[in-house]
Amino acid sequence: VTKQTPMFNRLALIGVGLIGGSIARAARALSLVETIVATSRSEPTRQRIAELGLADEVADSAADAVADADLVIVSVPIGACGPVAREIGPHLKLGAIVSDVGSVKGDVIAAMGPHIPPGVHFIPGHPVAGTEHSGPDAGFAELFVNRWCILTPPPNVDRRAIERLSHFWEAFGANVEIMSAEHHDLVLAVTSHVPHLIAYTIVGTAFDLRLVTESEILKYSASGFRDFTRIAASDPTMWRDIFLHNKDAVLEVLGRFNEDLATLTRAVRRGDGETLFNLFAERRAIRRGMVQLDSGKPAPDFQSAESKPPHDPIPRPYAAFDDD
Amino acid sequence: VTKQTPMFNRLALIGVGLIGGSIARAARALSLVETIVATSRSEPTRQRIAELGLADEVADSAADAVADADLVIVSVPIGACGPVAREIGPHLKLGAIVSDVGSVKGDVIAAMGPHIPPGVHFIPGHPVAGTEHSGPDAGFAELFVNRWCILTPPPNVDRRAIERLSHFWEAFGANVEIMSAEHHDLVLAVTSHVPHLIAYTIVGTAFDLRLVTESEILKYSASGFRDFTRIAASDPTMWRDIFLHNKDAVLEVLGRFNEDLATLTRAVRRGDGETLFNLFAERRAIRRGMVQLDSGKPAPDFQSAESKPPHDPIPRPYAAFDDD
Numbered sequence: 001v002t003k004q005t006p007m008f009n010r011l012a013l014i015g016v017g018l019i020g021g022s023i024a025r026a027a028r029a030l031s032l033v034e035t036i037v038a039t040s041r042s043e044p045t046r047q048r049i050a051e052l053g054l055a056d057e058v059a060d061s062a063a064d065a066v067a068d069a070d071l072v073i074v075s076v077p078i079g080a081c082g083p084v085a086r087e088i089g090p091h092l093k094l095g096a097i098v099s100d101v102g103s104v105k106g107d108v109i110a111a112m113g114p115h116i117p118p119g120v121h122f123i124p125g126h127p128v129a130g131t132e133h134s135g136p137d138a139g140f141a142e143l144f145v146n147r148w149c150i151l152t153p154p155p156n157v158d159r160r161a162i163e164r165l166s167h168f169w170e171a172f173g174a175n176v177e178i179m180s181a182e183h184h185d186l187v188l189a190v191t192s193h194v195p196h197l198i199a200y201t202i203v204g205t206a207f208d209l210r211l212v213t214e215s216e217i218l219k220y221s222a223s224g225f226r227d228f229t230r231i232a233a234s235d236p237t238m239w240r241d242i243f244l245h246n247k248d249a250v251l252e253v254l255g256r257f258n259e260d261l262a263t264l265t266r267a268v269r270r271g272d273g274e275t276l277f278n279l280f281a282e283r284r285a286i287r288r289g290m291v292q293l294d295s296g297k298p299a300p301d302f303q304s305a306e307s308k309p310p311h312d313p314i315p316r317p318y319a320a321f322d323d324d
Numbered sequence: 325v326t327k328q329t330p331m332f333n334r335l336a337l338i339g340v341g342l343i344g345g346s347i348a349r350a351a352r353a354l355s356l357v358e359t360i361v362a363t364s365r366s367e368p369t370r371q372r373i374a375e376l377g378l379a380d381e382v383a384d385s386a387a388d389a390v391a392d393a394d395l396v397i398v399s400v401p402i403g404a405c406g407p408v409a410r411e412i413g414p415h416l417k418l419g420a421i422v423s424d425v426g427s428v429k430g431d432v433i434a435a436m437g438p439h440i441p442p443g444v445h446f447i448p449g450h451p452v453a454g455t456e457h458s459g460p461d462a463g464f465a466e467l468f469v470n471r472w473c474i475l476t477p478p479p480n481v482d483r484r485a486i487e488r489l490s491h492f493w494e495a496f497g498a499n500v501e502i503m504s505a506e507h508h509d510l511v512l513a514v515t516s517h518v519p520h521l522i523a524y525t526i527v528g529t530a531f532d533l534r535l536v537t538e539s540e541i542l543k544y545s546a547s548g549f550r551d552f553t554r555i556a557a558s559d560p561t562m563w564r565d566i567f568l569h570n571k572d573a574v575l576e577v578l579g580r581f582n583e584d585l586a587t588l589t590r591a592v593r594r595g596d597g598e599t600l601f602n603l604f605a606e607r608r609a610i611r612r613g614m615v616q617l618d619s620g621k622p623a624p625d626f627q628s629a630e631s632k633p634p635h636d637p638i639p640r641p642y643a644a645f646d647d648d
Contacts, residue, residue: 195548205581224519227551236604257529280560283527
């Protein structure tokens, strides 16, 4: 993949954490935009954005940042999306595209939508990518390579605007999928939100037990527990907001999980080896099916990225992870 | 670490899967024993052991394999440990050490113990190491490096025999810990058995939901779900036996987990953001504490290993995994 002619003149990033910081680095490395203007609610973060050289301009407020921007990406915790939309609404340029990166879409659309004026294209988005790190230093240009970005445009959004935003994400190496906000929220409840809630729970259970020492849990965590603690290391504010804003889908999936866990618990209690074996064998087959899925899509050219990521670009590389 | 003078004359391996195959490779690479004799209940596996050159001799039966052996390691599914002990008991050499590698110790001791004759040192063991692979091809010499091996000797076992077996595992790069069988089973229920049961459950829940397509689960699994599917890919026979034989500890920990999950579920249902945030922040701190634990112990010298592992020696290297 060679460098692009700029797709947008002026990109405004509202919030520069892991995701916003990665968008800034990727857009810069690939020359996807002429100018990047970034802002954060916190003064230290604005200073850090400037120090890291993540943007051409650092604005003092979201309202200032969006003036004259062609593409606005709001990357703040879900609970802050509504207030940000209220602030930027009156300052958005006619014809601009406004998107976000939140892990819940229904509530974000309800909170942001009413503040986006006619003539501005509101296309909510969710790049399904992340690490357990957060903050502007955690971002890196390759974060979205071979990841999915889900767009959930309301029914009447301009088709060309959707295409422009899709191409922007595809340039980062992402695969773009379009679906309804409701379906997105259910898919993510299954693949991400409930797994996280369960991981948080079991980490707490282990340490609250008092039957086993903390040192013992740490020593023997390689035998399974460690996979859960990694998940449980994610940003607490982000996750609080996810569970507050995707309540219905999360409770639905949790209810099913509880029924299934009761079935397995009963099999353990009864010593029903046949049921246990059959369930385990079925799950193993699922995992084997998954491993065959990863494709070898070529990555974009990030060679000219100005700043190197502060750590290994992809913390758990596919190659090492999918070794069966 | 340089090569050792042989610690044992004749090592008998009963069962050669991931663990038995790794013991064979490591013992050979480090010249820890003069002669390795191995056997498996299955004829194709015995052929494969010979093809891979894992042993100096391949015996047709467990009884044949243990004749004249100084160290016998039984690496079969937990449910098969009792029958194996019954078979080998009459053929064990006076003064020999008999150990196993099972993930449950109480039931294994109850099943094997009565068949081990006086004058033979029975020291149950559990190397806390593994991958989701199984079979003789899956083994590799470095499997135990920086892992823990727990020994659970009954009270009256000869102290020197415990020391000899400890040194054998330490030569592989493992850290040895000694505890009671009861405590082992509780520790493993917390750090391994219950996490696996939960992982198996959620993988099944996701695919049984019918609200989300299989393809969607696969596409978006990087957002959390994938960590669970990896765990759920382990050997179904081994895991069935673990749950049949560590029932009490597993049910105790599961009960606590269910209480904790109910608390989190209630917080989601009530939209109680403060409770969610506090719990998530506490779990994150736990994870950060864990990451500081890994030590930089030097690895043994495996350079002269005759057979290379069929895949990356350590599927999820510490360096890539503990990146924060």
